Amino acid sequence: MSAAPDAAARVAASFAAQDFMASLGARLTVVDAGRVDIELDVRPGLLQQHGFVHAGVVSAIADSAAGYAALSLLPAGSDVLTAEFKINLLAPARGTRLLARARVVRSGRTLSVCSCDVFALQDGVEKQIALLVSTVFAMRGGT
Amino acid sequence: MSAAPDAAARVAASFAAQDFMASLGARLTVVDAGRVDIELDVRPGLLQQHGFVHAGVVSAIADSAAGYAALSLLPAGSDVLTAEFKINLLAPARGTRLLARARVVRSGRTLSVCSCDVFALQDGVEKQIALLVSTVFAMRGGT
Amino acid sequence: MSAAPDAAARVAASFAAQDFMASLGARLTVVDAGRVDIELDVRPGLLQQHGFVHAGVVSAIADSAAGYAALSLLPAGSDVLTAEFKINLLAPARGTRLLARARVVRSGRTLSVCSCDVFALQDGVEKQIALLVSTVFAMRGGT
């Protein structure tokens, strides 16, 4: 798969426009052809009742990474909306940092399917804590 | 289905311990036997690139409502973890308020299945914007 | 929601063309605007290792019912493909008959979201055994 021209710039611009990503403190760290990484430092304000990162936070960065992986393969002027996603929470999200690594499984004109592995870093060890699979809807030219 | 004794108090205590719900400004508004509602006022800081509420926010309140619906039917000393959820985003999450209404589809000793309809209120009209179905894992006695 | 003209006839014709439905012995029993039921008599050849109906069989009738519920609301000349579905298996599929009851949650020009409750009938009692939610892609005019 080859990235569309300016894909990285377009993904970065869209990410910057997601103010919820800023609220979470999430960072866009990798944009390649069909691959996007988002990272997040764990901090108070993002937790559930056991002190782990809330599934909604894990889902947010995984969903955004997956959507932008899809966008990276679409022509200029495209935009993306998530039609649906499913996430399996494999282990408690505890550690100092979360890393969402998304890739495109199938890139289509209207629908793309993406997956995202989410890892937690704790004491120098990286452990997979979630697996997301999403269907991303492509919009073109202001549609 | 009858709620376990003190279910409302236990759900409220657990909700209060989810600091991410406070970060979002989410409110627990209904706790009944197998039914829980969570509401959220839409505001800057929760949005995606088109100015709609981010799917991660929608997922967060829907997932929490579903988990607490499951908890409302479990015996005292129980706690819940989401094993997985799937969410279909039916329409853009725009409006002044979001309302997540969850119910238990099947309550089990180890696994419960819950669904949650999420509505957006705009100009006095309530429109369904998402449908979540989750599998909730029950833990007992500090397990 | 109002059914498109001839929806019932178009659904019936498409169902008749699904030879796997005939292999299973599945019957199309209800076609309304946005609602479709499919029934199946339980028999040897459809079972898993515990003697319950295989999840693949349950999924097949639920997925078909959901797809046809979507089709019932689309204009003539349309056809449908399932983009994805998720199914929660709530209880063992045992009994003499399965009944899949699908409805459209959101009907769209390109994507529809449908849900399907599957029930098993045993000793005159109807018990829900599965919940499916699917995303259905609409094709028009031989696309």
Next chain:
Amino acid sequence: MSAAPDAAARVAASFAAQDFMASLGARLTVVDAGRVDIELDVRPGLLQQHGFVHAGVVSAIADSAAGYAALSLLPAGSDVLTAEFKINLLAPARGTRLLARARVVRSGRTLSVCSCDVFALQDGVEKQIALLVSTVFAMRGGT
């Protein structure tokens, strides 16, 4: 991951007891530690309205492969039930043979998460047509 002793024999015995797999003509071709393949020759009787293999058939072999991948890592005396699965249908299931390749993403005492890629073989070319992710519930000792 190491396979539990006799895992291959236990998986083969359980597969043989699924009479629906025999009805489909599905074959268990690989059983390794956390990895199971199931193959199916495409033939009339398994098709949907466009002449492609029905999503229910694709789901059946993918779900079985995933469940047996989980079983391959569990201790003797264990059995598995699928709690839920989600499948994305990436492309029409056309060709002469389908190949479901499942692996365990996370093996747990009570819940395992598995994924399965399904490929269609046509004219010597193997193309991925589906991606399933499932949650498998482990039962022990006649539980």
